[in-house]
Amino acid sequence: MLTADRVKQRARELGADVCGIGDIRYFADEVPEKDPKMILPSAACVIGCAFRIPNGLFECMAEKRQYVNYLSLGPKFVDEQLAEIFLLRMAAFLENDGWDACVQRRVTNLKAKGDKTQNPEVMDTYELVHAVPVSPDKPAPEVMIDFARAAKACGIGTEGLSGSILTRRFGPRARFVFIITNAPLECDAPMTENLCDGCGACADACPGHAIGAEGRDTWQCSVYYRGAHEGNPYLPDGFLEGDPERERILRGEERFDADSARGMYAKLRFMPDNEGYVPCLCGRACDSACWHHLKEAGKLDV
Ligand code: SF4
Numbered sequence: 178m179l180t181a182d183r184v185k186q187r188a189r190e191l192g193a194d195v196c197g198i199g200d201i202r203y204f205a206d207e208v209p210e211k212d213p214k215m216i217l218p219s220a221a222c223v224i225g226c227a228f229r230i231p232n233g234l235f236e237c238m239a240e241k242r243q244y245v246n247y248l249s250l251g252p253k254f255v256d257e258q259l260a261e262i263f264l265l266r267m268a269a270f271l272e273n274d275g276w277d278a279c280v281q282r283r284v285t286n287l288k289a290k291g292d293k294t295q296n297p298e299v300m301d302t303y304e305l306v307h308a309v310p311v312s313p314d315k316p317a318p319e320v321m322i323d324f325a326r327a328a329k330a331c332g333i334g335t336e337g338l339s340g341s342i343l344t345r346r347f348g349p350r351a352r353f354v355f356i357i358t359n360a361p362l363e364c365d366a367p368m369t370e371n372l373c374d375g376c377g378a379c380a381d382a383c384p385g386h387a388i389g390a391e392g393r394d395t396w397q398c399s400v401y402y403r404g405a406h407e408g409n410p411y412l413p414d415g416f417l418e419g420d421p422e423r424e425r426i427l428r429g430e431e432r433f434d435a436d437s438a439r440g441m442y443a444k445l446r447f448m449p450d451n452e453g454y455v456p457c458l459c460g461r462a463c464d465s466a467c468w469h470h471l472k473e474a475g476k477l478d479v
């Protein structure tokens with residue numbers, strides 16, 4: 178008989194660092210466009226797994242020694258390769274036992290209709306503006322679950338002010354995948370502790386002042402993630418030469434919306450991209466500041 182312990186053991190064998198199982202009832206008030214039951218109507222639970230991103234990749238960016246390995250082994254490899262192989266093998270494990278497994282990896286370059294945010298990690302995103310429901314009882318495709326809410330439901334993480342999902346083991350230095358299944362597994366308690374204490378270290382660390390009381394402005398972030406700031410070691414002398422706003426931009430004082438951010442992207446090509454992922458030239462300073470804060474506050478299980 179398939180049990181929660183067997184599922185978690187298999188997840189660990191296949192490379193997950195953290196695994197939790199969330200009761201589908203936790204999503205009872207979710208909007209249809211993000212509801213796991215709109216993906217698998219017979220769903221009984223959501224299995225959530227986290228994969229660590231090595232601390233060393235963040236630390237060498239913080240010291241401006243190396244960026245290229247975070248680009249390929251941080252967001253890209255975990256979300257694109259590791260997650261896919263892991264999810265397919267977990268799905269086979271569940272389906273061999275007779276259950277359905279709807280595997281969910283992070284959708285990097287698509288935005289649901291009405292979602293006007295950006296993903297700073299990729300070259301650009303596409304909003305599914307033409308999506309329409311095929312019947313009155315269905316939401317418009319694509320249904321995409323809220324990863325932060327799912328992590329909380331599975332008891333493995335909570336969203337911080339920075340917008341990153343914080344875990345007890347890795348703080349914000351982890352990536353997530355989920356499996357919606359009708360396997361009747363014993364569920365974990367949702368995470369009630371809020372790891373984010375509102376310290377503001379993430380906001381102070383961001384060179385683009387992209388984090389405020391309302392969270393992270395993803396368009397502002399997308400400009401400074403690509404390196405439009407004084408701390409970018411690849412900045413050429415002639416960068417933005419003749420632009421009257423050059424100094425304000427470099428100091429992170431200029432504000433960018435979707436149009437003005439996209440207008441900057443072509444000027445922010447300091448390193449080659451990696452199959453649609455852009456180099457992280459802010460060093461993920463927000464997440465590093467958060468990790469050190471959580472560690473010093475004794476909130477990490479390390
Ligand atoms: S530090 Fe980087 S990733 Fe974090 S909010 Fe600022 S620009 Fe975005």
Ligand code: SF4
Nearest residue numbers: 337373376377379467
């Ligand atoms: S740095 Fe502080 S405010 Fe920002 S996400 Fe982490 S705990 Fe929350």
